[in-house]
Amino acid sequence: MRSPIQHSTFNIEHSTFRFVLPLITSAIILAIWAIAVKLSGTKIFPSPAAVAKAIASLSEKSLLWRYIGDSLARVFAGYLAAIAVGIPIGFLMGWHAPLARAINPLIQMLRPISPLAWMPVAVIWFGVSNAAPIFLIFLASLFPIIVAAMNGVRNVPPMYLQAGRNFGLSTRQLMIRVVAPAVLPRIIVGLRLAFGIAWVVLVAAEMIAVDSGLGYLIIDARNAGKRYDLVVAGMLMIGVIGLLLDTGIRRVEEWIGKN
C-alpha cells in the first residue's frame, strides 16, 4: 500500500512526469552522443542522425520488420519450449526431494555455462538451421525456469497441502488446485527473468546458422563493410523491443498478483 500522503502532495507515479522524465534523459544522452561524435571527428562511429537514417532505410525495405519478426519468432520458440520442458521438471523436482538431490547438482553445474559455449555443440546437433539458435535460447531460459518452479513448489506452505489432503484431494487434484495456484506468483517472476535472459542471448544465437534477425543484422553489418550505423540501429531495436516485452510481462505479473 502506498501512503495517501505521497498521492496528494507530489504525484510522481501517475502524472505525465512518468513519461516526460525518461524523455528528457534520452534527449540529453542523444545530445551528448551527437556532440561527442562531432567533436571527435570519428569516421567509424555513427551519429544519432545516421542511426535514425539507417533505421528508416531498413524499415523502408521492410527488412527491419522481417528481422524483428524472425528474431521474435526464434526467441518465443526457444522460450516457450523452455517453459514446456522446465515447468514440469521443476514441479517434479520440487515435489520429490530425492529427485531434486539427484538432478540439482547437474543443473547447477550446467547453469553457469554461457550459451555462447554451446554454439559449437548446437551446430553439430542441429546443423545450419533455425533450430540451432532456438536451441541456444531454449537452453538459456530453461535453467532459471526449472529453478523457479522447483523453489516455488518446495516453498508451498505445508498447511495448504495438509488442508488439501484433508478435503480428500488426490495428488493430481492437489497439484492442480493447491500447488499450481500457490506457486504461480513465484513462477511468473521466474518466467520474466528467464525471458530477459532469452532476449539477451538473441544476438549470440543469431551469430550462427541464420541469415535474418536483429542479432544477424548486427553481425552482418559489422562483417560486411563495417556499417556501424546498422550495428547501433540493431542494438537500439533490441533494447527498445526488450523494454516493451518486459513491460508487457510485468503487466501480466501485476494482473495475476491482483487476481
Add this chain to the structure above:
Amino acid sequence: MKVQFADVSMRFGAMEVLQHVTIGVEEGEFLCIVGPSGCGKSTLLNIAGGFLAPVAGSVTIDGETVTAPDRRRIFVFQERGVFPWLTVEGNIGFGLFDMPEEARRQRVAQYIQLVGLDGFEKAYPRELSGGMKQRVEVARALAVNPDVLFLDEPFGALDSITRLQMRSELLRIWRAERKTVLFVTHDIEESVQLADRVVVMSARPGRIRRVVDIDIAHPRDLSSTRYIELRDLIFGEIGLAHQV
C-alpha cells in the same frame, strides 16, 4: 466413544514425544488439550487427523482405526491455512468439489451466514482481518459437514479481544452444529472457557497428567468461584503458581 486414543506413543528419531496416551472422546463433546509448549499436544492431534502414524497404539474413530486424513474429520489451523488465491466463497466451497453447482452455492451461503461473513463473499483473504480469516477457515471445515473438528491453537495468532469474541462464536457454532471438537491450546483460561473436559498434559514426553471436568453451564461466568477454582486447579497441575 466417538474418538478413542488407545495407548498412543510417538517418537521423532530419538526424541520421545508422547507416551501411552489413552483417552476417549464422546460424540458431541468439546475436549480441550492443554500443556506446556513442546509437550506433543499438536502431534496428538495430527495423529488423530491421520497426518502422522503413531509408533505404538492407535486412534479409532467410530471404531475404525485412523490411517489417513479423511473429509469426515477436518483439521483447522491458525488462520494461515486459508488459500490466498481464493475468495471467501472459493475457500469455503473448497472441499465441496464433488457437489452439484446449485447445492454447493447454497451450502457456501449457509456457512458464510453462520460465521457472519455476509457481504464478504467476493473478498480475498488479504482484505480480511485475522479474525475474519479464522472464520473463513472454520466455515471451510464445517461446510463439508465433518463429524469431528480438530482445532490446533486456532486463535493463537489473534489479538486478545478478537480471541474472546472468536471463543463465544465457536461455542455458538458448536451448539448449533453439534460436532465433536478436539481443541489444542496452551492457554489454560481458554480451555476452561470452552471445554466440557480438559486434558492436562505433562512436559515432553507428553503423558496425560489429569482430566478435569468443567462442570459449569454455558454461558460461563469468568469471575465465578467455580471457574477460578478449576482454572487454578489446572494451573497447579501444570506446575504454575498463578502469580506474576
